[in-house]
Amino acid sequence: MELKEKLVASFLAFENKVSVDTDSNVHDIRSNAFDHFEQHGFPSKKDEEWKYTSLKSILKHDYNVFPEGESAIEFATVKKYFLHEIDSYKIVFIDGVYSSFLSETSHDGYDICLLSAALKQPKYKTVVDHFFNTIAAKKSSITSLNTAFSKEGAYIHIPKSTVVPKPIQIIHFSTGNEAELLLQPRNLIVVGENSHVQIIERHQSLSGNVVLTNSVTEIFANKNSIIDYYKIQNDEKSASLIDNTYVQQKQHSHVSVNTFSFGGNLTRNNLEFFQEGEYIDSTLNGISIIGDKQLVDNHTLVMHKHPNCESHELYKGIYFDKSTGVFNGKVIVEKEAQKTNAFQQNNNILIDDGATINAKPQLEIFADDVKCSHGCTIGQLDSDALFYMRSRGIPKKEANGLLLYAFANDALEKIKIPELKTRITKLIAKKLGVDLGFDL
Amino acid sequence: MLEINNLHAKIEDKDILKGINLNVKAGEVHAIMGPNGSGKSTLASVIAGREDYEVSEGSILLNNEDLEELAPEERAHKGVFLSFQYPIEIPGVTVTNFIKTAINESRKANGLDELPAKEMLQKIREKAELLDIDRKFLSRSLNEGFSGGEKKRNEIFQMAMLEPKLSILDETDSGLDIDALKVVANGVNKLKSQDNAVVLITHYQRLLEYIVPDYVHVLHDGKIVKSGGKELALELEAKGYDWLK
Ligand SMILES: Nc1ncnc2c1ncn2[C@@H]1O[C@H](COP(=O)(O)OP(=O)(O)OP(=O)(O)O)[C@@H](O)[C@H]1O
Numbered sequence: 269m270e271l272k273e274k275l276v277a278s279f280l281a282f283e284n285k286v287s288v289d290t291d292s293n294v295h296d297i298r299s300n301a302f303d304h305f306e307q308h309g310f311p312s313k314k315d316e317e318w319k320y321t322s323l324k325s326i327l328k329h330d331y332n333v334f335p336e337g338e339s340a341i342e343f344a345t346v347k348k349y350f351l352h353e354i355d356s357y358k359i360v361f362i363d364g365v366y367s368s369f370l371s372e373t374s375h376d377g378y379d380i381c382l383l384s385a386a387l388k389q390p391k392y393k394t395v396v397d398h399f400f401n402t403i404a405a406k407k408s409s410i411t412s413l414n415t416a417f418s419k420e421g422a423y424i425h426i427p428k429s430t431v432v433p434k435p436i437q438i439i440h441f442s443t444g445n446e447a448e449l450l451l452q453p454r455n456l457i458v459v460g461e462n463s464h465v466q467i468i469e470r471h472q473s474l475s476g477n478v479v480l481t482n483s484v485t486e487i488f489a490n491k492n493s494i495i496d497y498y499k500i501q502n503d504e505k506s507a508s509l510i511d512n513t514y515v516q517q518k519q520h521s522h523v524s525v526n527t528f529s530f531g532g533n534l535t536r537n538n539l540e541f542f543q544e545g546e547y548i549d550s551t552l553n554g555i556s557i558i559g560d561k562q563l564v565d566n567h568t569l570v571m572h573k574h575p576n577c578e579s580h581e582l583y584k585g586i587y588f589d590k591s592t593g594v595f596n597g598k599v600i601v602e603k604e605a606q607k608t609n610a611f612q613q614n615n616n617i618l619i620d621d622g623a624t625i626n627a628k629p630q631l632e633i634f635a636d637d638v639k640c641s642h643g644c645t646i647g648q649l650d651s652d653a654l655f656y657m658r659s660r661g662i663p664k665k666e667a668n669g670l671l672l673y674a675f676a677n678d679a680l681e682k683i684k685i686p687e688l689k690t691r692i693t694k695l696i697a698k699k700l701g702v703d704l705g706f707d708l
Numbered sequence: 709m710l711e712i713n714n715l716h717a718k719i720e721d722k723d724i725l726k727g728i729n730l731n732v733k734a735g736e737v738h739a740i741m742g743p744n745g746s747g748k749s750t751l752a753s754v755i756a757g758r759e760d761y762e763v764s765e766g767s768i769l770l771n772n773e774d775l776e777e778l779a780p781e782e783r784a785h786k787g788v789f790l791s792f793q794y795p796i797e798i799p800g801v802t803v804t805n806f807i808k809t810a811i812n813e814s815r816k817a818n819g820l821d822e823l824p825a826k827e828m829l830q831k832i833r834e835k836a837e838l839l840d841i842d843r844k845f846l847s848r849s850l851n852e853g854f855s856g857g858e859k860k861r862n863e864i865f866q867m868a869m870l871e872p873k874l875s876i877l878d879e880t881d882s883g884l885d886i887d888a889l890k891v892v893a894n895g896v897n898k899l900k901s902q903d904n905a906v907v908l909i910t911h912y913q914r915l916l917e918y919i920v921p922d923y924v925h926v927l928h929d930g931k932i933v934k935s936g937g938k939e940l941a942l943e944l945e946a947k948g949y950d951w952l953k
């Protein structure tokens with residue numbers, strides 16, 4: 269059976285199982301989303317937004333779409349996937365099922381817990397009804413698919429004037445108990461006025477079995493709030509990820525989403541920012557370093573709707589072997605959004621002849637008093653710089669690594685958790701195959 | 709120390725060096741002069757091992773060892789240093805980290821342990837002082853946004869740190885103001901010993917007043933057309949190159 273048919277066939281059973289929450293709008297939301305997915309199916313290369321990224325090869329698997337088996341894993345075996353150097357809250361899932369053993373949640377002053385719990389309990393109903401599925405794209409069939417089957421993921425609600433004292437890590441493990449597994453986590457994150465939170469998200473396969481994750485995250489940043497979000501995408505070569513993240517910002521809020529894509533088979537990021545107020549700052553950073561036949565596709569959208577806002581977008585890509593990069597950065601400045609400052613930069617280095625990058629900046633500016641800039645470069649390593657370094661005694665491999673590290677560096681500078689920065693730096697050094705000989 | 713025999717080199721089928729012979733002994737300073745485009749920088753690059761050039765004939769020996777098969781970094785590990793006519797900007801790598809890496813890579817290649825951090829710092833301080841370099845400078849990205857003169861001074865700082873056996877200074881004087889020229893020349897002279905050698909590529913007699921060469925060679929169209937003592941530089945200053953063609 270085709271994956272679409274399989275999903276369609278299993279929807280009723282799914283709805284029956286999760287029907288406990290029928291007194292909220294969620295039931296209708298799921299049904300509508302399901303209809304949309306059923307009508308449109310998975311996107312194909314004919315779809316302009318999926319022109320360079322074919323899902324064909326990852327859709328052909330016979331995925332288990334309802335993993336049931338609760339499996340336990342020892343913390344010691346997965347410790348390395350956590351940012352364990354510092355204290356943090358943790359929301360951990362194993363094959364789509366919440367692991368209380370590995371998690372560290374909170375209801376003390378703020379809610380850092382599970383979406384399934386929030387969907388069931390009446391006290392969360394107002395928040396859920398007010399926010400759930402309000403900014404996730406209605407026209408994206410892949411997002412609709414997630415919405416139709418949404419039941420589990422992280423639920424984070426920070427009330428106003430609260431600084432969450434430690435980062436929150438959201439980690440999805442897949443164990444390989446299922447030969448082929450489809451995961452559809454759904455995260456809802458609401459941050460109140462003047463509040464501040466840092467979140468790290470990671471999807472990690474623990475085996476070589478095939479995993480496809482289709483994740484949707486909705487993030488709401490209220491007035492004056494600050495959210496720093498980090499996505500670590502360094503999965504096994506058998507794991508693919510479609511990450512759909514939607515951010516809505518109110519006035520004077522600062523949100524940054526940093527995406528580090530070093531692994532996986534196919535990684536598609538749909539990241540959309542909607543500015544709903546003045547003096548908003550949106551930051552989108554990305555570093556992709558891939559090889560083999562890996563693919564990383566970053567599709568971003570920034571909607572400037574009100575005056576005096578800024579957006580800063582910087583994506584760097586290093587492509588080895590036969591890997592493929594896609595960058596599509598859309599920035600829309602609506603007519604009312606005067607005095608917008610919108611910056612977009614996309615720099616790519618193709619290391620090997622077989623590597624490709626498809627880069628497409630799309631600026632649509634309808635206001636006249638704005639400062640917008642965009643730049644896109646595709647290059648090779650500078651041979652003069654290489655010779656310069658080698659002539660000083662730095663071997664070719666290290667010189668290469670140092671140059672590539674230097675290239676990616678400015679996107680690294682934005683990481684505000686020092687331990688995470690060190691981690692990412694080390695990951696990059698490892699990815700580039702160099703021992704840099706000094707602490708970066 | 710350096711022995712070049714009948715060296716021919718070309719790039720993209722264009723012959724640039726057409727039979728160079730040069731013999732530099734330990735303790736000596738040689739100056740190479742010659743018109744623009746005569747092949748001076750090419751010669752320097754070929755000695756340092758730049759792979760874009762093809763050596764079609766002849767040989768380069770360093771302390772009797774043929775360099776032909778050696779990569780640029782291996783030549784550096786054996787004591788070859790080239791101060792670039794146009795130093796390259798490396799954003800994101802500080803001067804300090806760069807030089808630390810370079811030194812430790814050389815040490816590693818020569819079977820030595822890494823230089824302890826304390827000694828490294830001490831050495832950096834000492835050499836920065838010798839070349840009158842502000843310490844703040846050292847935490848900046850290598851050559852990025854440096855003025856022309858600052859870049860040249862930084863090249864000599866690296867030379868001082870690496871303590872090469874054979875230093876080739878390609879137009880290190882151009883871009884330096886008078887005071888900086890004195891500082892840099894003084895630095896080079898201090899580093900000079902009976903065990904190392906310096907090849908200066910320059911257009912100007914002025915530098916040679918500060919770093920006095922034992923020999924002066926004139927390179928023209930890929931060949932050394934005249935060699936002499938330091939007075940040859942004065943003669944060239946007065947007469948130009950036409951009389952040698
Ligand atoms: N990569 C290259 N491709 C083509 N021609 C080259 C290349 N590098 C050098 N040349 C040519 O080789 C010749 C010698 O150049 P080189 O830079 O060695 O001269 P130079 O003596 O150092 O000159 P200057 O005094 O201007 O520094 C020039 O004609 C130059 O154009």
Ligand SMILES: [Mg+2]
Nearest residue numbers: 748749750793
């Ligand atoms: Mg030159």
